[in-house]
Amino acid sequence: MRVLEASGIKKQFGGVVALSNGNLSAEAGCITGLLGANGSGKSTMAKIIAGVHNADAGEVRYEGRRVHYANPHEAKRAGVAVVYQNLSLVGCLPVWQNVMLGIERKKGLFLDNRYSRRKAHELLEHLLPDLDIDRAVETLSPAEMQIVELAKALAEEPKLLILDEPTAALELAEVRTLFDHMRRLAQHGVAMVFTSHRLWEVMEICDDVVVFRNGETVAQMDLRSGRHSPDTLIGYITGKEESNEERQTERLTRAPSHEIVLRTKHISHERVLRDVSFDLRRGEILGVGGLAGQGQRELMLALAGFYRHLKGEIELQGRKVGLTRPAEAIRENVLLVPGDREAEGLFLNHSLGINLIFPRYGLGTQPLFERPAQNREICRNAVSALSIKTSSLDVPVRTLSGGNQQKVVVGKWLSFDIDVLLLCDPAKGVDVGAKRDLYDHIVELALERHTSVILYASDNEELVDYCDRVMIMYEGRIVDTLEDRDVNADTIIERSVNTGDARARAESV
Amino acid sequence: MRVAESQRRAWSVRGSYERHKRIITAVGAIILVFVLGNILVGGFLNVHEILITVKLASFLALFGLCQMVVMAAGNAGLDLSVGYTATIAAVFTAPIMNGHNGHLWLAVLVAVAIGVMVGLANGILSSYARLPSLVVTLAMAEVLQGIINIYTAGRMINGTPSPVLQTVAAKSTGMVPNMVFVLAVVALVALVVLYRTKLGAILFGVGENETTAYLGGINTKRVRTLAFMASAVIASLIGLLLLGNMGNAFKDMGSSYVLPSIAAAVVGGVSLRGGNGNFIGVILGAILLQALLNLLVALGWGDAGKWTGFGVVLYVVLIAYVGDKRTR
């Protein structure tokens, strides 16, 4: 029975088109995989069928009827459950209370705790057999928490279960257990939609798969027939690469020197960074790639001095430095363009001018009384250097477009000497036209000033277009470093996705 | 998100109104109260009356400045210890001055020292220990009250302010009370410091977005501690002025100013989330509250009306300005 049918879905956020033609169907008792690179639209699709967003166009049919959910709660009541990563658990409550939260059964006026405990126990019996359901959720490991989230979604006996990257925090054995349970659910007639970046997982558990690229569904394939190989899937995910001849040549003619500007030795931070060592040469643009959330952002923050206690050593031009505060990093001319511009890079309600000038106050060389004329001069230089489109310096920065906002985040460093520029996903949420413009400006500046750049981009095309070398990160480690001709989208995805091989390679090194 | 060109243009035209909406509302409300007072009780709309109101409001406005500085630093900062800080400064400096001008400079020094210590304690507990500032400063107020109790147990608070202080705080030049001049000077200094020096820019930045400020190289915890210190120092100096106005120090000198100072700041458009603060707005808020108080007293609802009125005003203003307008 076709439980879900979504066709012709279009969705736009502000000026950014997330989906232009999304199609997806799910059958009872079948597991459908969703594949696609970052920004391909697959997450938006998952959110639309979960009731988190509403499609701008197209229709969603649930159990044959056309549906339009006002909010996720409505979807839940209709039998659509979503398993996210740790978003709806209350840490200080025990496991069994969390699993039944919101759907507790009552005996008259009072809670039927016996029933809740029994139900929670049943649900977790196969998933986590030795788990003490009286433990507070916050004492569990992230993997265990993910399973509890799953149990919580299952408690309402949904007809359609959407699992959004559930295996991200799981070890191999746990993934296998999860898959066993999913198969059992399938036998009971539950329809499932499963997303993961790991190709082997999709190929193992899914009955069919839908591939997204650039906001469209580009392929729907039945995996049971065994006719499809991983390479075919990768082909659909990456699409045909438009050869960017100019980009390639520009990259090849820009020969970074061999002088080592930054060297890291065995950087570690809690769970998110493990034993990261690499060199950065003067004038080079070094990319950081890999699946989302593997420690790339944290590496940027670490180099920017955000973490007070960082294990390992950092050397700048051969000199050992301690970067325990952003102010120290700034003094060493290591400057960060942070990943979340609204939360980390901008003062949304303040004017463009103040945003551009602010880091100068931290320098200590600024005079007590402001020199408005001088300040405006600096701001105007930044605006013209980056072609920031604005009517005046006094507009609040929140009225600017995403691309222009991002330019402001970069622009505030322009009056500084920059030895190392850390770019943390600078084009995130910026639409395609502005993206090219933004990068052109940044690269130009870097070239002019012989600045070295470390670029983390969630979109692999950006890495390919601009980087000399690309490091692939997985679970906080650098598992591979690509150079020259290896720097292309296919290889990046391969090395990020087929991490089984890559990890073995890294471990054997 | 891309903002359409037309939306951006609309902002700049509407911008002036939007930005000053709260101040315009405050001025409107003040006029309303004065007119209402004149109708109901009479005698509200003569210049003398208005100037007295402004004089009384000056003290409140200065306390409002303390709140503004702490609120601007962000993180829902508030300073409930300003009342007793002012009181304790008055109590300890009165005997030093003892009615003469000779030791005025020493009195000022002592007051500043008191402010520094109180502010430092408030700041460290709020910024470094991350305790909620409302509870910290409330407890600090209790501690200060306790110290005053100990000091005054079984003895009279002696000492009178120096004549200079009395002239500044209590007397007038012609028709205009001197406190109005004091307020004007403070307003000027505040405006300059907040809008023309890097201190103000850093303060507003830290309040607007602590992470961005930190990544921009600012020691945000130190800035917030300094904000509390500034608030306490200003409060102690207000204590000297109160002493000058009253003629001697007594135990409850400052405590009745605390709630209205917060109300004045909120009415004056200072955001509880931090990142902004216009002292002119706070002054207007203080004048509004003082006028409201005069009206209530004139109507015979003195004490009770005062507290109910201020409480209700703050509650309503909080809902109107701060209340959750976002849908989740």
Next chain:
Amino acid sequence: MNPNRTRVAPRLRRVFAQPEHASLVVLVAMVVIAAILQRNFFAPTSLMLTIDALGPLILLTMGQAVVMVCGALDLSSGAALSLYTCVLTWIMESGHPLTGVLALGVTIGVAVLVGVVNGIGAGYMRISSVVVTFATSFVWLGIALFIRPTPGGQSVNWFNAFFAYDSVHGMPKPLLTFGTVIPPVLQLVLLACLIWFLISKTTVGRYIYAVGGGEDSAYRTGINTARTKTIAYVINALFILLAALFFVGQNQSGDARFGEPFTLQTIAAAVVGGISLTGGRGSVYSAIVGAVIIELVNKIIFFANIPYAYGTLIAGLIVIFAIGVSQLYTIYSQRSLAKRNAPQ
């Protein structure tokens, strides 16, 4: 494996690590010190006096604990207490016995209103609860001053039953004995415990903890967080009312400023009793332990012959100390949690 019977040994270990049990130890220490300083501490009359001082603080702290567990604070506790005493004694001014019933009914309504107003600001409008209740504390003060500009008023004779059965004319003998064995103040505390017991067994009781432990998570799960917070504030208001009944029975008068010093004490007492300032943790019953500790500290100060003037100072320092230690404990346990979750 029967899920309803968990393993014993780990459970025991967990029990001792909790902050509530640390406060039990402190409690015992306090009682010992108090007994040493006051020779006749355990004598019936002085014990009665201690319990009479303790009872209302326990009730107020339990109420504050409910709000704190829900992730909020109530700074209008003391003012609400004063307001209720004023309303009660005002309605009973004529002295007619039936006015007592009327007073009771009306004040219950007032209490619910107080809770709802706080809940609207902190829950529905999502304004910081400290600021909202700070504002409302002055509204309650103002209204109380309207009703009772100066302390005074009346309470009908049967109302004294809330304080001591033997001060009620015409009290039947068996009830008198009952009243000596279990003094009314303890009855009120037991009533509050019963109310909380019943509530904690319902969905609302669970949700109060959920909202306090993780408001966003609770919201995503579909729980009405605003309504839950409002209910917590109403429960608090009712517990404060019980304390007001005791005070009116004891003093037969109402005073608009009477409750002021209590507010901070309830916060410190709840924290000392193991309730976390951030919410979601702690048992409301352990608030009782906290209240006893705080009251004993007051008593010790009195008997150690520290001058009364120091009282306020020490009270303030105790609050700072109590919440400071509680915060340190929270930071410490969160850090050890993070370390435990780290692999290798």
